[in-house]
Amino acid sequence: MARRDRDDTGANPDRRQALECMVWAGTGVVWTVSGGVPCSLGLLGSKPAMAADSSFSFVQISDSHIGFEKPANPNARATLSAAIDKVKVLPVKPAFMLHTGDITHLSKPVEFDDATQLIGAADLDVHYVPGEHDVIDEARGEAYVDRYGKAAKDPGYYAFDHGGVRFIGLVNVVNLQAGGLGQLGGEQLAWLADNLAGLSASTPIVVFAHIPLWSVYPAWGWGTQDSEQALALLQRFGSVTVLNGHIHQLMQKVEGNVTFHTAYSTAFPQPQPGSAPSPGPQVVPAEKLRSVLGIRTVLFKTTSEPLAITDTPLSAP
Amino acid sequence: MRRLLSLVLGLAQLSLAVVLLATSPRAGGQAQVRIDNFSFGPSALSVASGTTVVWENGDDIPHTIVAADASFRSAAIDSEETYSFTFPAAGDYVYFCGLHPFMTGKIIVSP
Numbered sequence: 001m002a003r004r005d006r007d008d009t010g011a012n013p014d015r016r017q018a019l020e021c022m023v024w025a026g027t028g029v030v031w032t033v034s035g036g037v038p039c040s041l042g043l044l045g046s047k048p049a050m051a052a053d054s055s056f057s058f059v060q061i062s063d064s065h066i067g068f069e070k071p072a073n074p075n076a077r078a079t080l081s082a083a084i085d086k087v088k089v090l091p092v093k094p095a096f097m098l099h100t101g102d103i104t105h106l107s108k109p110v111e112f113d114d115a116t117q118l119i120g121a122a123d124l125d126v127h128y129v130p131g132e133h134d135v136i137d138e139a140r141g142e143a144y145v146d147r148y149g150k151a152a153k154d155p156g157y158y159a160f161d162h163g164g165v166r167f168i169g170l171v172n173v174v175n176l177q178a179g180g181l182g183q184l185g186g187e188q189l190a191w192l193a194d195n196l197a198g199l200s201a202s203t204p205i206v207v208f209a210h211i212p213l214w215s216v217y218p219a220w221g222w223g224t225q226d227s228e229q230a231l232a233l234l235q236r237f238g239s240v241t242v243l244n245g246h247i248h249q250l251m252q253k254v255e256g257n258v259t260f261h262t263a264y265s266t267a268f269p270q271p272q273p274g275s276a277p278s279p280g281p282q283v284v285p286a287e288k289l290r291s292v293l294g295i296r297t298v299l300f301k302t303t304s305e306p307l308a309i310t311d312t313p314l315s316a317p
Numbered sequence: 318m319r320r321l322l323s324l325v326l327g328l329a330q331l332s333l334a335v336v337l338l339a340t341s342p343r344a345g346g347q348a349q350v351r352i353d354n355f356s357f358g359p360s361a362l363s364v365a366s367g368t369t370v371v372w373e374n375g376d377d378i379p380h381t382i383v384a385a386d387a388s389f390r391s392a393a394i395d396s397e398e399t400y401s402f403t404f405p406a407a408g409d410y411v412y413f414c415g416l417h418p419f420m421t422g423k424i425i426v427s428p
Binding site: 132 | 355356413418
């Protein structure tokens with residue numbers, strides 16, 4: 001995909017709003033994306049200055065898989081707790097947290113309870129979307145909707161505004177079809193069209209959903225079959241940031257005004273696409289585990305700088 | 318003499334039972350599908366009607382078994398757990414994993 005500098009869009013050339021992701025805590029800057037294209041590796045342990053005109057920041061965590069106890073991580077509760085500890089010591093308190101799904105491993109009440117307790121230690125509002133592991137209770141998603149989806153459209157999609165940014169949480173893990181990928185479905189797409197109708201094209205948009213909304217690796221199910229329809233609805237907006245989980249590793253892509261990012265898990269890594277017989281949990285040496293888990297901090301500011309993103313592992317490699 | 322007769326009769330019954338089993342292969346029996354590396358083995362399995370198919374999950378990730386025509390659906394099958402379904406009628410039953418729908422398989426049930 002060809003790089004397209006944001007100046008080329010002609011949208012708000014002088015004072016464009018953009019989302020910028022920075023590292024404040026932690027020991028390793030893994031990716032820096034300038035203009036959406038990975039261009040450099042950052043310094044370990046550095047604290048980039050926060051722009052004076054920044055209005056707020058938020059945190060993304062993902063794939064906490066509470067209840068997972070296999071060799072890839074015998075204690076997913078401890079690593080979620082370590083991630084929350086990172087959030088708690090951020091020098092500037094985030095406005096809220098996003099959790100992009102797979103909160104639990106098996107949708108069990110005790111797993112949801114433990115996740116709520118551990119995540120609650122951050123003392124932040126948390127906006128969730130479900131992963132496929134959160135909707136495998138007998139009632140197929142009722143446990144999730146009961147806890148997190150009360151204010152959302154069944155099975156749990158919704159939108160909210162913060163600081164002039166429209167945040168849209170989508171669900172692409174229910175009613176999946178044989179041989180298919182993640183799926184939003186016609187009803188949700190119609191709701192999305194409604195939600196965006198009348199919104200100024202200069203409104204920054206953040207879309208968050210569990211399974212990537214671009215085709216990362218369909219052979220492993222890493223994509224959403226009707227995401228193109230959602231992206232078509234977002235095409236007219238000058239700044240669209242898509243945050244996903246599911247694949248337990250960092251990936252980025254730029255397509256026009258849309259930047260896509262997948263996040264670290266807080267539980268266990270998964271192999272790079274096609275590098276293993278299956279996408280199952282990847283076992284790494286215990287002392288390396290926390291270098292492949294992490295959190296993401298996103299800074300929203302008004303800027304003329306190109307967009308940049310960085311992610312923080314729980315420990316240095 | 319009577320004991321010998323009952324033995325002969327017993328043997329006759331036994332061989333009849335064996336013949337019945339042989340002419341109706343696996344009827345009422347079990348067949349296995351193993352899940353490893355996010356795939357079903359075998360991906361297509363032929364059985365007689367009345368057979369109970371047992372899926373066993375060998376992965377470190379849960380899977381589910383969902384019929385494409387919604388005629389059966391498992392709960393989450395965690396590692397080394399199983400799910401069973403008895404196929405009462407002949408037909409081709411396509412199924413997939415509800416969590417990872419790129420995983421598909423088929424049970425071919427003969428009358």
